[in-house]
Amino acid sequence: MDNILKTLTAEQRTRIDDEVRDAYDFDPRDPLFGLSRNDLSGSEMKRRTVLRLLAAGGTLTALQLVPGVLGGSGELQAAGKAGGTLTCGWAGVGEIRTIDPAQINQVLQFQIASNVLSGLMHIDASLVGKPDLTEGFEVSSDGTEYTFKLREGVTFHNGDKFTADDVLFTYNRSKDPKKSIHSRILKNVKEVTKVNDYTVKFKLGRAQASFLTKTLERASGRAMTIVSRGGIEKLGVQQYGLTPVGTGPFKITFHELGQGVILEKNENYYDPSRPKLDKVIIKPIIAAEPLAAAIEAGDIKLIGGNPPAAELIDRFKSNPDLVVKEAPGPGFQAVWMNPHRDPFKVADFNVPLPELMKQKGFKVRLAIAKALDRERYLKQARFGRGYPAYGSINPAMGYYFDENLGDDSNQKFDVKEAQKLLAEAGFPGGKGFPELTLGATVQNRRDAQVVASILKRNLGIKVKVETKDSPVLLQDFLAMRYDMMRIGSGGDYDPDDGVVDWMQTNSKFNGAKRDKSKMKFGYWSEDEADKLIATQSVEANVKERKALVQKANKITSDKVACAFLYHPMDIKVWHKSVNVPAESLIPALVDLDRTTLS
């Protein structure tokens, strides 16, 4: 990230500094964030208004203002005419199993869904929620009631009118765990009522900071991505999963598993200026080299799905016909150490850090975390693509990301200190250290081998890499059946995704399937972190929420919930004949409604 900022001219840096300063210059107690009602009305928001809202929403970073990095500003939409067919390759995937928002759980799926279905809100290239199927909304003074005025004149791809009934139908379908895998996201929504055909009211159990940016977001939330009752009834749930009917800019006209998906322009989209393209063909491509050959040969013109293999990026960058965009990706990867097994045993993390530092098991955990040369790892395993991680809050989250954590964390890379800790734990120079296994998915074998090699080099310990199929590895992870494991998270847009999902005692990944009679907690349990994470989740004031998030994040880092390794990069590649405007460069997504062909 620093590298990107270093490439800027002095003039650009000054402009960015000024804009950031201006964006944060407001009283956090002001419900309009220092803006006038006029600024927040109408269909267009001025750049200054957007930046202020980003700051108030807690997602503004200087990086977002760098021309061409995440969109944001400074990059004009390239010239291109409407019409034409764009052929895309979806990387690292054999088939798009479902596009039904109630079932999708992979980024590569909601990349397509986001082009076909709509939500009440949509996060734009600057990570702020903008109205999608709403014309506006009002929040009650206590933050527990949201009233939405729905966009009128919107029709589903099958011709049905979009009304408040569809919002209710989607809510009732999504909150039912038999029908939706996202029911948990709606637990805080106590009631949704129809005020009239174009007005709905959400009643929450408690104020929720991520309600607009996650729960109602059409892509990242999935729980309230609006589905068509008529479409489901006519097609049946199975076919709806392949060719869902929505109100988005494109409609699906063909989908055969493994063969691909064809999107065609929705002529009745609520914004008549979009989409620009007539047709989009999406082909799933598993292997790396054929993907590269396909884009080099012009068989495909844009890569979506999983990020292309890191080893291909320099090759793509040296090809003058291709455009490559790199930005922080929403996620973190880590090496997990089982605190219920030797030599990592920690009976209780709820003791002050100095006391914890005296425990043998903790010393070993910290030694591993400190010995991880993240820069070397990124070079060898990720071809330099990624950012060193010291916590679960990623740089793509912007405002909440703690840029100083790398220097302040107990996990800061320090070989001598790591060796000293290991010696104090009874393993000088790695002597007598048991041979442990490091679990990883088959796809992550190389990554795990680099970790093992770094630990051998820096601590003199031998770690055996053991790869397993994802379902098996995941089962082991949830049941706490491992010594060490290389696993992590993706699609984390909100701090909740990083800390609620991973760092609380009851987090869904925290040893959910362990033998509870033998293990009191999963991989980690710390009361103060639990409290801070619970509080931040409902804190409406972004500055206070940031402080809570960063404090919790630091505790997980200092007390070594895991050895944090790296934050991934979001990499987008397309042919120069494809014009992708800055506003479409939403991290992890591939919104094609504004894309044109030269």
Added chain:
Amino acid sequence: MTRYMLKRTIGAVIVMWAVATLVFFMLRIVPGDPIAAMLFDVGDPAAAEEIKEKLGLDKPMYVQYAKWFLLVLQGDLGNSIYGSNIQVNRLIAEAAPRTLSLATLSFIVATMIAIPAGLIAATRKNSNLDHGVTFFAFLGLSMPDFWLAILLIIVFAANLHWLPAIGYVPLSEGFWPWFSHLILPSIAVGTAFSAIVARMIRSAMLEVMKSDFMQVARSKGLRENTLIMIHAFPNALIPVVTVMGIAFALLMSGAVVVENVFSIKGLGRMLIQGILNRDYPVVQGTILIISAIFVFTNLLVDMVYTLIDPRIRYDK
């Protein structure tokens, strides 16, 4: 003959049942929870229990088996656990034409290379031509098909732009689009099989050419071409047809690696993906079909024997 065919068909069905039953129980014994994998990003325990109940995975194994077996008897292979829970019958119906197309063209490629190569190697034994054919046969056998596939893509798609790099187009969209997408994968798959068949033809031909009836035919002054094509080659075909039958069955069960490289979702790739996802119905259904392909291809090969060699009769 009819009686023999009937017996073999019954035997084939029993083999298929045994394979499918074995796979059913083995899948459930090996580690890996399909629901956990499915919900990795979501991880809601309530949703996991609901899905388990919905799919019947909470029932005892014998109940699951009985339910599945009754459905199979009715021609229903169940629904995929993943995504939209598509019927396995439909998945197989979509994948089978791709596999059949790839297998047929690969088989043609293999035959077109193997027969002339095998005959040349046999009739020019120990000549440079024989050594050359043997060398290329070993090269074809030794070269991993995915590597050859990538080389072909780099040369003919990325550099020369002659053929598409990836994908499959159904025959219904035109012969050339269908054929052009299959040329490179067929060469990648067919080359390895051609090497095996060529070696088999060579050794079978050498064996036949040493036999008494060939000496007699030669002493009658028959021309060399007539000797080889009319007398020797048909007699050398029995072992070759056996190998080719197995090769075709193997091709029909999917050239997984090449299918992956060229992004063609055939039966093989479907099976592997099903195994990785612990998608029980998909694995069971695909293996049932693949075992059917194997046993019935063998049956077909047995019938072809009677056409090649009139001495072979299955009647009492």
